[in-house]
Amino acid sequence: MIHAENLTKVYRIADKDPGVAGAVKHLFRPRSKSKTAVKDVNFTIEPGEIVGYIGVNGAGKSTTIKMLTGILLPTAGQVRVLGRDPHRQRVANARDIGVVFGQRSQLWWDLALIESLTMVGRIYEVPDAHFKRLIDEFSETLELKELLRVPIRNMSLGQKMRAELAATLIHEPQIVYLDEPTIGLDLLVKERIRAFIKRVNEERGTTVILTTHDLGDIEELCKRVLIIDDGVLIYDGPLETIKQRFGKYREITFETAADLNGLLVPDGAELLTQSERRLALRFDRTLTSASRVSAAVMGQIEVVDLSLKEPDLSMVVKQIYQGGLKVVA
Numbered sequence: 019m020i021h022a023e024n025l026t027k028v029y030r031i032a033d034k035d036p037g038v039a040g041a042v043k044h045l046f047r048p049r050s051k052s053k054t055a056v057k058d059v060n061f062t063i064e065p066g067e068i069v070g071y072i073g074v075n076g077a078g079k080s081t082t083i084k085m086l087t088g089i090l091l092p093t094a095g096q097v098r099v100l101g102r103d104p105h106r107q108r109v110a111n112a113r114d115i116g117v118v119f120g121q122r123s124q125l126w127w128d129l130a131l132i133e134s135l136t137m138v139g140r141i142y143e144v145p146d147a148h149f150k151r152l153i154d155e156f157s158e159t160l161e162l163k164e165l166l167r168v169p170i171r172n173m174s175l176g177q178k179m180r181a182e183l184a185a186t187l188i189h190e191p192q193i194v195y196l197d198e199p200t201i202g203l204d205l206l207v208k209e210r211i212r213a214f215i216k217r218v219n220e221e222r223g224t225t226v227i228l229t230t231h232d233l234g235d236i237e238e239l240c241k242r243v244l245i246i247d248d249g250v251l252i253y254d255g256p257l258e259t260i261k262q263r264f265g266k267y268r269e270i271t272f273e274t275a276a277d278l279n280g281l282l283v284p285d286g287a288e289l290l291t292q293s294e295r296r297l298a299l300r301f302d303r304t305l306t307s308a309s310r311v312s313a314a315v316m317g318q319i320e321v322v323d324l325s326l327k328e329p330d331l332s333m334v335v336k337q338i339y340q341g342g343l344k345v346v347a
C-alpha cells in the first residue's frame with residue numbers, strides 16, 4: 019500500500035550573517051547550508067495496518083509524512099502510495115488519503131463545523147445520503163453533536179481535533195496520516211480519539227500512519243513501530259519486541275535530607291546521575307524491584323522524596339543504540 023525506497027530529504031537553509039550587512043552580503047553572495055532530515059529510509063506498509071512512527075523532536079517524522087503525502091518532493095529515493103507517485107499524481111492521490119497535522123488546522127476558522135464538513139464533502143463529491151450517514155456516525159463516535167453549529171475559532175483544542183478528524187475522514191480515505199493527533203490534549207480526549215482511530219481501522223480497514231510522542235497512543239493502537247533518529251530509521255518491527263527488550267528498565271529518583279557521600283549503589287541498579295542531594299538510579303525490573311532498591315538507599319541515608327519513572331521514548335531510543343538492537347533489514 020505504501021512503499022518507501024531509499025527515501026531522502028535534504029533541506030537547503032540560507033546561511034546568512036546577522037544584521038543588515040549580512041543580508042546585503044547574502045544578496046550578492048548567497049551561501050547555503052544543507053540539512054539531511056531523512057536519510058535512506060526504506061519500509062513497506064500493508065493494507066489495514068496501524069503503524070506508529072516515532073522519534074524525538076527533529077528526528078524527521080513530519081518530513082517523512084510530507085513526502086508520503088506528496089507535499090514535499092524527495093531529494094532522492096522514491097515513494098509509491100497505492101502504486102502512484104504521490105507528488106506527481108497529487109490529485110488522484112488526494113482521493114485516497116487523509117491527513118491531520120496536530121499543530122495546524124485545515125478547517126475554515128469562521129465557519130460552523132457543519133459548514134466546513136459540507137464543503138469538504140462537496141470537494142470530494144461525497145453523495146448526499148452517504149454524507150448524512152457519515153455525519154450521524156461521526157457525531158456519535160466523536161461526540162460532535164453539540165459542536166456542529168459552533169465555528170472552529172470558538173472550539174477548545176480537543177474539540178478542534180475531533181472536528182479535524184471528522185473532516186479528514188468524510189471522504190473515507192484508504193490511508194490516513196496522523197501527525198501528532200493527541201498533542202496537548204487531556205487524557206479523556208486522548209482516549210476518545212484513540213478509540214475512534216481504532217474503530218475506523220477495524221470497521222473500514224483504513225491504513226493508519228501515526229506519529230506521536232505519546233507512548234500511550236502507540237501502546238493502544240500500534241502492533242508495529244518504526245523509530246527514526248536523526249533522519250535514520252533505527253527500528254522497524256513489533257512493539258512487543260521493544261517492550262520486552264526495554265520495558266524492563268525503570269528509573270527511580272531520590273531526594274535526600276543530607277549530602278550524598280559514599281553511597282553504595284544497590285544490587286541490580288546502576289547510577290544515572292548524582293548531585294548533592296539528588297540521586298537517579300536505573301534498575302532492571304527482572305533482577306530487583308523498586309521497593310528493594312529504595313530500601314537499600316533508605317538504609318543508608320534519610321530520603322525526603324522519591325519518584326519512579328516509566329521508560330519514555332528518549333530512554334528507549336538511547337537503549338536501542340546501547341543495546342545494538344537488530345533493526346531494519
Ligand SMILES: Nc1ncnc2c1ncn2[C@@H]1O[C@H](COP(=O)(O)OP(=O)(O)OP(=O)(O)O)[C@@H](O)[C@H]1O
Nearest residue numbers: 029031053055073074075076077078079080081082
Ligand atoms: N522547511 C524546512 N527547512 C529547513 N529545515 C527543516 C524544514 N523542516 C524541517 N527541517 C529540519 O529537518 C529536521 C527534521 O524535522 P521534522 O519536522 O521532520 O522533525 P519531526 O520528527 O517531525 O520533529 P517534531 O517531533 O519536533 O515534530 C529538523 O532538524 C528540522 O529543523
Ligand SMILES: [Mg+2]
Nearest residue numbers: 079080081197
Ligand atoms: Mg513533526
